Amino acid sequence: MKKARIIVDRNFILGDVDNRIYGSFIEHLGRAVYEGIYQPESPFADEQGMRKDVIKLIQELNVPVVRYPGGNFVSGYHWEDGVGEKDKRPSRVDLAWATIETNQFGLNEFMDWTKKANTEAMMAVNLGTRGVEDAKNIVEYCNVPGGTYYSDLRKQHGYEAPHDIKLWCLGNEMDGPWQMGHKTAQEYGRIAAEAGRIMKMVDPSIELVACGSSAYGMKTFGYWEDQVLEECYDQVDYLSLHQYYGNRDDNTPEFLANSVEMDQFIDTVVSICDSVRARKKAKKRINLSFDEWNVWYHSNNQDKKIPRWSKAPHQLEDVYNFEDALLVASMMITLLRHADRVKVACLAQLVNVIAPIMTSDTGAWKQTIYYPFEMISNYGRGKVLHTLVQSPVYESRHGDAPYLDSVLTMDEEAETLTLFAVNKSLDESMELTCDLRQFAGYEIRKHVVLRHEDVKAVNTEENPNEVSPSCNGVSSIENGVLTAQLQDKSFHMIQLAKKK
Numbered sequence: 001m002k003k004a005r006i007i008v009d010r011n012f013i014l015g016d017v018d019n020r021i022y023g024s025f026i027e028h029l030g031r032a033v034y035e036g037i038y039q040p041e042s043p044f045a046d047e048q049g050m051r052k053d054v055i056k057l058i059q060e061l062n063v064p065v066v067r068y069p070g071g072n073f074v075s076g077y078h079w080e081d082g083v084g085e086k087d088k089r090p091s092r093v094d095l096a097w098a099t100i101e102t103n104q105f106g107l108n109e110f111m112d113w114t115k116k117a118n119t120e121a122m123m124a125v126n127l128g129t130r131g132v133e134d135a136k137n138i139v140e141y142c143n144v145p146g147g148t149y150y151s152d153l154r155k156q157h158g159y160e161a162p163h164d165i166k167l168w169c170l171g172n173e174m175d176g177p178w179q180m181g182h183k184t185a186q187e188y189g190r191i192a193a194e195a196g197r198i199m200k201m202v203d204p205s206i207e208l209v210a211c212g213s214s215a216y217g218m219k220t221f222g223y224w225e226d227q228v229l230e231e232c233y234d235q236v237d238y239l240s241l242h243q244y245y246g247n248r249d250d251n252t253p254e255f256l257a258n259s260v261e262m263d264q265f266i267d268t269v270v271s272i273c274d275s276v277r278a279r280k281k282a283k284k285r286i287n288l289s290f291d292e293w294n295v296w297y298h299s300n301n302q303d304k305k306i307p308r309w310s311k312a313p314h315q316l317e318d319v320y321n322f323e324d325a326l327l328v329a330s331m332m333i334t335l336l337r338h339a340d341r342v343k344v345a346c347l348a349q350l351v352n353v354i355a356p357i358m359t360s361d362t363g364a365w366k367q368t369i370y371y372p373f374e375m376i377s378n379y380g381r382g383k384v385l386h387t388l389v390q391s392p393v394y395e396s397r398h399g400d401a402p403y404l405d406s407v408l409t410m411d412e413e414a415e416t417l418t419l420f421a422v423n424k425s426l427d428e429s430m431e432l433t434c435d436l437r438q439f440a441g442y443e444i445r446k447h448v449v450l451r452h453e454d455v456k457a458v459n460t461e462e463n464p465n466e467v468s469p470s471c472n473g474v475s476s477i478e479n480g481v482l483t484a485q486l487q488d489k490s491f492h493m494i495q496l497a498k499k500k
């Protein structure tokens, strides 16, 4: 049996959890919007055509912010096509995904949907095929109370009160050669600065996210971040990171070690932001928005067969297995371990498209990755403690990978302490200890485990509960020391609370 130890001190606080790290993403792509969140002909639809069964599952996930409408899609999007009377809205080619966009769902429907799903919008503007003027117009349409062309247009469309959207993305993945309107770092930095400046002139209360690299492995990574911030440091509040992982060579230990790389990626971007800050002698710190992250590779071959100009095809419909859920848990633990600088994060995406939730005409079900997200999003709030983890390690292409990924969060008001832990060993259980004598009077309230003997096990519509959590964790507290048994390949959520 492996042994690991966690050392914490209740006064050593890394930072507050910004709840927006439990964000997600809906793009006009595949069946995310049409047949995902919106399907007027479905028996599950409400009077506006929104799927109620999907809304319920999203509410359980407790997602405070949803990025919209893309992704690659936004770089060719005209938001004006998706507002006003539905029968007057044009159908357009979407060059990002080679599909047809009918525009039957747009900005106002999305804002109505966010209210139903108990979430808020993180809106992206098109800095690919469009620019500063359009970025100004959409903020005016959404956030100005009235008395101007675009705010009055919103009123004519039936929305008297402004949408008051607080968080805005300045384009999407502008470093990627696949992106419509792809730019060099200097070109993008300039347009981000100018669009950002004018958007904040319309509404000074908004916050802006500039595009960082679309992956750690991009050739321009590092240089891009530095040069973009050189141009737009004063106008923006966050820099984005995107990263997807796949187990393409079917090597589970290597696949699970990807959280080590994610950790390095975050540390490096923090260093670049701070070096630009030092160069500029700026007061302000730029924080991070990890606004696309997930596992994505299962659907890659299938997607090559989709005919061009389909409407809402089955695209990027990864069916997630148990090892994907373990990596998603580790990625979320990694985000929490950087709570001092990562203030926004979006699981990409939310429904049908590389998503925790899948739909068909007959229902909606939870993929394996739904569970770690749901547990960490609901219980990982409050403050993150500096967590020193002493764990055995294994060799990986990213260097030493600890078998144990873990973090502790503390909610002072609720007097709870929550430990999240992944044991990555495929064949050995682990005994984990943590000295909690500073938390006198705390007892174990819940110990939930996500485990399956087969790392390739999946949930399907026919068999939706193949991989699901159980409350059968084994842990105890003796003389203030927590001891937990972590079976091989398992994820744990152990919640302690002060005895009443």
Ligand code: AHR
Residues within 6 Å of the ligand: 027, 070, 071, 072, 073, 172, 173, 214, 292, 348, 349
């Ligand atoms: O989430 C799917 C796609 O991945 C997004 O459209 C794009 O931003 C990224 O490359």
